[in-house]
Amino acid sequence: MANERLRTAMIAAGVSAAELGRSCGVDAKTVSRWMAGRLPHRRNRMAAATYLSATEQDLWPQARPDLAPTASAAVEIAAAWGRRSNVPTELWAALLLGARERIDVLAYTGHWLWECDPRLPSSITEHHVQVRVALIDPDCDHVDERDALEQLGGTFRGRVKDALGRGQHIWRLPTVQLGLHRSHLYNTIVRADDQMIVTPYMIRRRGYEHPALHLRKHSPHGLFETFALEFEDVWATCHPQEGD
Structure with a gap:
């Protein structure tokens, strides 16, 4: 399932896949895979979230189920x-x-x-x-x-x-x-x-x-x-x- 949260954050920030990739130390193809639904390693999640002025939970909520609204x-x-x-x-x-x-x-x-x-x-x-x-x-x-x-x-x-x-x-x-x-x-x-x-x-x-x-x-x-x-x-x- 495509990661619409990531795609929306990139559009809002005016950031391309290549630019986000450079900020995380990966290539544009890797970012495209993230946008297609692949879950990045946590180090890359944190780097991407910081670059996009977002949080890990904003972009990849499945990676932090403990922060979901129903989590306790x-x-x-x-x-x-x-x-x-x-x-x-x-x-x-x-x-x-x-x-x-x-x-x-x-x-x-x-x-x-x-x-x-x-x-x-x-x-x-x-x-x-x-x-x-x-x-x-x-x-x-x-x-x-x-x-x-x-x-x-x-x-x-x-x-x-x-x-x-x-x-x-x-x-x-x-x-x-x-x-x-x-x-x-x-x-x-x-x-x-x-x-x-x-x-x-x-x-x-x-x-x-x-x-x-x-x-x-x-x-x-x-x-x-x-x-x-x-x-x-x-x-x-x-x-x-x-x-x-």
């Missing part, structure tokens, strides 16, 4: 709970034990994870799962701020150190990296391959009181990828635990 980010939400404490222990275990490529954790302590199933260390080792764990640096000022926000009465720093100690059987595994961050978190992230549980933070509530979302990756543009990129941003700021 909810397609990636497999389940939701009003409190993290309502997430079944079996689900935490199933996600972590089911990982075959990666586990990423972003949290303040993540204390509920390290003892959710005694088989976790052997599962990580057997399947050579690459694990990255980003926890709060117990010596940073933000620990005191979080303690005050959650009204923990000065106990939060001890909880952080306790969680770091309880996870030693995980940290010592050869495929596990532990990093300490100093970030103000707005949610926790527990990723296992293409699934994750995200806990958005609510003001003055404690960890177990926050809601939780179980996400399954559906596209590279959805909720899942948004949180995955957040993990990468924080991970880039992490430093090793002193003494590692």
Whole structure:
């Protein structure tokens, strides 16, 4: 089916197939194929859209179904709970034990994870799962701020150190990296391959009181990828635990 959106945009801009092709580094015949309905590579889609003062969605809506009027980010939400404490222990275990490529954790302590199933260390080792764990640096000022926000009465720093100690059987595994961050978190992230549980933070509530979302990756543009990129941003700021 001919791409009338592209043809119309070219006419409106007064751009020929040859001119658009030069802007994208392709020949006029290739642009003609696009006009006939062929879907260009994303790099070329972006270059053409920029040259025509349009968006990728304007010219090739089929390439971004996540932006269609009927699309919904909810397609990636497999389940939701009003409190993290309502997430079944079996689900935490199933996600972590089911990982075959990666586990990423972003949290303040993540204390509920390290003892959710005694088989976790052997599962990580057997399947050579690459694990990255980003926890709060117990010596940073933000620990005191979080303690005050959650009204923990000065106990939060001890909880952080306790969680770091309880996870030693995980940290010592050869495929596990532990990093300490100093970030103000707005949610926790527990990723296992293409699934994750995200806990958005609510003001003055404690960890177990926050809601939780179980996400399954559906596209590279959805909720899942948004949180995955957040993990990468924080991970880039992490430093090793002193003494590692």
